[in-house]
Amino acid sequence: MSKARISPLRSGFVHLALAGYTVIALFPVVLTIINSLKDKNAIFRTPLALPTAETFSLIGYATVLKQGDFIGYFQNSLIVTVVSIFFALLFGAMAAFALSEYRFRGNTLMGLYLAIGIMIPIRLGTVAILQGMVAAGLVNTLTALILVYTAQGLPLAIFILSEFMRTVSDDLKNAGRIDGLSEYAIFFRLVLPLVRPAMATVAVFTMIPIWNDLWFPLILAPGEATKTVTLGSQVFIGQFVTNWNAVLAALSLAIFPVLILYVIFSRQLIRGITAGAVK
Amino acid sequence: MGSLNLKSIRKAFGNHEVLKGIDLEVKDGEFVIFVGPSGCGKSTLLRVIAGLEDATSGSVQIDGQEVVNTPPAKRGIAMVFQSYALYPHLTVKDNMGLGLKQMGAPKAEVDAKVAKASGMLSLEPYLARRPAELSGGQRQRVAIGRAIVREPKLFLFDEPLSNLDAALRVNTRLEIARLHRSLKATMIYVTHDQVEAMTLADKIVVLNAGQIEQIGSPMELYNKPANTFVAGFIGSPQMNLVEASRLGDGQAKTVGIRPEHITLSRENGDWKGKVIHVEHLGADTILYLETEVTGLLTVRLFGEHQYDVDDIVYATPDKASMHRFGADDRVLR
Numbered sequence: 001m002s003k004a005r006i007s008p009l010r011s012g013f014v015h016l017a018l019a020g021y022t023v024i025a026l027f028p029v030v031l032t033i034i035n036s037l038k039d040k041n042a043i044f045r046t047p048l049a050l051p052t053a054e055t056f057s058l059i060g061y062a063t064v065l066k067q068g069d070f071i072g073y074f075q076n077s078l079i080v081t082v083v084s085i086f087f088a089l090l091f092g093a094m095a096a097f098a099l100s101e102y103r104f105r106g107n108t109l110m111g112l113y114l115a116i117g118i119m120i121p122i123r124l125g126t127v128a129i130l131q132g133m134v135a136a137g138l139v140n141t142l143t144a145l146i147l148v149y150t151a152q153g154l155p156l157a158i159f160i161l162s163e164f165m166r167t168v169s170d171d172l173k174n175a176g177r178i179d180g181l182s183e184y185a186i187f188f189r190l191v192l193p194l195v196r197p198a199m200a201t202v203a204v205f206t207m208i209p210i211w212n213d214l215w216f217p218l219i220l221a222p223g224e225a226t227k228t229v230t231l232g233s234q235v236f237i238g239q240f241v242t243n244w245n246a247v248l249a250a251l252s253l254a255i256f257p258v259l260i261l262y263v264i265f266s267r268q269l270i271r272g273i274t275a276g277a278v279k
Numbered sequence: 280m281g282s283l284n285l286k287s288i289r290k291a292f293g294n295h296e297v298l299k300g301i302d303l304e305v306k307d308g309e310f311v312i313f314v315g316p317s318g319c320g321k322s323t324l325l326r327v328i329a330g331l332e333d334a335t336s337g338s339v340q341i342d343g344q345e346v347v348n349t350p351p352a353k354r355g356i357a358m359v360f361q362s363y364a365l366y367p368h369l370t371v372k373d374n375m376g377l378g379l380k381q382m383g384a385p386k387a388e389v390d391a392k393v394a395k396a397s398g399m400l401s402l403e404p405y406l407a408r409r410p411a412e413l414s415g416g417q418r419q420r421v422a423i424g425r426a427i428v429r430e431p432k433l434f435l436f437d438e439p440l441s442n443l444d445a446a447l448r449v450n451t452r453l454e455i456a457r458l459h460r461s462l463k464a465t466m467i468y469v470t471h472d473q474v475e476a477m478t479l480a481d482k483i484v485v486l487n488a489g490q491i492e493q494i495g496s497p498m499e500l501y502n503k504p505a506n507t508f509v510a511g512f513i514g515s516p517q518m519n520l521v522e523a524s525r526l527g528d529g530q531a532k533t534v535g536i537r538p539e540h541i542t543l544s545r546e547n548g549d550w551k552g553k554v555i556h557v558e559h560l561g562a563d564t565i566l567y568l569e570t571e572v573t574g575l576l577t578v579r580l581f582g583e584h585q586y587d588v589d590d591i592v593y594a595t596p597d598k599a600s601m602h603r604f605g606a607d608d609r610v611l612r
């Protein structure tokens with residue numbers, strides 16, 4: 001009798017649990033999308049029903065695209081997210097390489113110091129950050145957001161990447177040194193490709209909070225030209241009247257760019273080229 | 280082209296001293312093997328020669344040139360690693376050619392040298408493949424090829440055969456020996472396997488706890504071990520080391536006798552003992568005896584012999600082949 005085989009009953013339960021979780025996770029997303037395609041009365045009368053011929057309406061999308069510069073908001077969100085991820089990954093990977101590769105005084109202390117950011121929310125420093133941005137004349141610029149988000153993403157990037165870089169074989173790096181590769185070439189050409197799955201993980205974890213953030217755009221860049229999608233959607237939420245069609249349509253639209261980025265990164269998660277490097 | 284001179288090399292990690300003053304001279308074209316138990320500092324010494332580790336003090340000269348402050352790529356060395364350390368994203372050809380390319384050699388020259396090296400190692404069919412598509416033995420040949428292409432003054436091998444299975448290990452060993460003969464290059468090779476050391480080396484350097492115990496040709500180390508450590512380390516099965524007082528030798532502390540220098544008889548001899556274990560290897564028969572005089576004694580007989588556990592036998596050592604060591608564990612001459 002082999003215990004390695006999983007009984008159909010057991011695998012059935014596993015699938016049941018996974019399916020249940022999928023339904024729970026997808027429910028709000030699906031609800032947002034189907035309601036964004038209905039008219040206002042239908043949203044309130046039958047919020048769970050699919051849009052029918054009578055209730056189908058694109059009024060929400062029409063409002064969103066008419067009102068304000070929504071394409072511009074999307075552009076702002078994309079620029080801020082992509083550039084912040086790029087810098088967080090670049091500087092995070094470089095710091096991680098230094099911490100994992102070189103022996104120097106205060107190495108461990110520096111690693112701990114850089115990891116503290118994971119535990120202390122960056123929002124605690126909002127007032128100081130705002131004062132700094134005002135002093136530097138960066139208020140109402142995308143640069144301000146990019147700087148803040150890069151700083152916000154660095155601790156996790158350094159923490160995860162330095163762990164992964166420790167697993168890259170020393171022999172490989174030494175072979176590179178003997179072949180005359182500079183430390184930069186070793187970093188960019190040997191180490192980075194090998195930690196690509198970890199980079200993708202960090203990118204996904206960094207990306208979502210940046211895309212969804214309302215706090216810093218509201219405080220640092222509320223101007224019309226620098227609004228992000230999350231901030232732009234707020235115009236439809238009023239104290240007394242909320243244009244639900246428009247809010248739901250804006251949120252549905254906001255899902256897609258981030259979904260595309262996620263698909264790009266998650267493909268990297270699966271692909272591993274480490275096989276055959278050593279051993 | 281290819282001599283090496285080490286003068287009082289010391290290396291410490293924090294307070295822990297790994298190399299305690301190594302002096303060594305390697306002549307052009309020699310095949311030198313560093314051998315010793317794990318943690319004796321042999322790999323660290325190789326890394327110091329390669330420039331991958333900085334020595335705490337001491338001087339490294341390659342071809343009479345002081346290289347302590349020279350980066351590894353400019354030392355004129357090539358290294359083969361235990362884990363192969365091939366670049367996973369490059370083809371076999373690019374793996375082998377990268378070093379030359381970095382030095383700025385023209386493409387035609389790189390191609391010619393890669394072709395020559397791959398010919399020597401019969402790697403031609405695999406030039407377009409990536410390391411992941413090769414077997415372990417092929418990967419190690421690519422790693423060796425990568426070293427050959429650089430035409431270095433010094434070849435450094437860091438336990439290159441440890442990851443290969445036994446049959447492949449013998450083949451690759453032969454290949455390395457052949458390469459050394461045809462290239463006439465200076466090679467430095469680190470291993471913990473004394474069979475590799477005995478079969479490949481012109482000169483063996485036995486290291487223990489960061490110090491050189493003895494330097495010599497394989498037969499010198501076998502016939503004239505300088506101390507009990509070398510005596511016990513070189514030769515398989517190990518030399519029998521017996522307290523001299525049990526043999527009535529007042530001057531020496533320890534007496535060593537190799538298992539192959541003992542004859543056995545069922546009737547009479549010097550040391551009476553009981554067989555406790557027999558290993559039949561075909562060409563050899565190894566017997567472990569418990570004798571009244573010496574305690575546990577290993578005996579190696581050539582050919583096949585029929586002895587059973589609990590048989591009573593008499594062992595007689597070849598007096599001329601005995602080694603006597605003094606109180607400081609050094610040999611008495």
